[in-house]
Amino acid sequence: MYDAKPEHKFTFGLWTVGHVGRDPFGEATRHKLTAHEIVHMLADVGAWGVNYHDNDLIPIDATQGETAQIKRDFRKALDDTGLVVPMATVNLFSDPSFRDGAFTSNDPKVRAYAVQKTMNAIDLGIEFGATTFVFWGGREGTETDAGKDPITAIKRSREAMNYLCEYVIDQGYDLRFALEAKPNEPRGDIYNATTGNMLAFIETLDHSDMVGVNPEVAHEQMAGLNFTHHVAQAMEADKLFHIDLNDQVPGRYDQDYRFGSVSIKSSFFLVKLLEDNGYDNPRHFDAHAYRSSNYDDVKAFARGCIRNYLILKEKAAQFNADAEIQALLTEIDAGNDTMGELVGAYSAEKAAALRAQSFDRAALGARGMPYERLDQLTIELLMGIR
Ligand code: GLT
Ligand code: MN
């Protein structure tokens, strides 16, 4: 019951189960695992794939010899376990050279280094089969707007993305980009703070067709926003290339909790949205275990992410099959197409007919809306008594 299958496309990053528990106030509480060990742990919990930043796999100062050895070990772990690498990304936030941004830095040398590092990270992703490349610009922002012009920042981001799209096309790679928004942390404020910002930005790119989004639950919830609505906008625009699943108490620092562990109801509506609409890209858990966990408990964490998704998927199917719930939905839905002669696609005739129409405002305002009943049924279903 609730076991992962390849078609679920459950993935974890090396940095997720490999998180050593370091936080701004304290040192590591777990020893560092090798990529090889992480891949085996992920295979044990039933994951389909593993993702990485360039420097999760290859330390930034590794020699050529070390790099070759790491790649051999990683390849062997993938071969031994059957795990795939669907996504890769680049670390443009840890090194002090990126302390004031990478693509949006005021220093042209830093911007050039960031683009070079990304080209190398793209090559490293392609080498292990990645077809999606994520951009999370953790340092692309400010603590004070005195020193950076936000309009210039948008232009610099665009220039970098256009360059890198051309690079991918030039190399003949089969790779799409997925942009990940976050409102703040580690910067005071991060540019393109929400998935909606990213969607608007993408439309201004030269190759917008190859660029989509990678929304993360915690990042919209940190800002107190409805994550499901953001994901819906991305899906409707055919831009949901990837998704970072985790959980988060709104208004806090980025907690990256186990998926489904905090906000059961909104996680349910998210899973329902994804499943009802045939989402078929990776389901990536970008989360990490509590700092108090040892590696046995980290495994429990990873299994919990998977189980919670699959339990909520089952609940979504139950919701769709529940006669009482469906009857209420039919009652609520007053018919989408019944005013088609007045609205829908505009024509001068329709506008004239609409103007001539009179509406019974009192009747419209008095129509019953049994959302309390519907929500209570949803809650009872989620609490397991339906
Ligand atoms: C980092 C961040 C995540 C991003 C990762 C990809 S790194 O852990 O908090 O949200 O998805 O760069
Ligand atoms: Mn993320």
Ligand code: MN
């Ligand atoms: Mn996060």
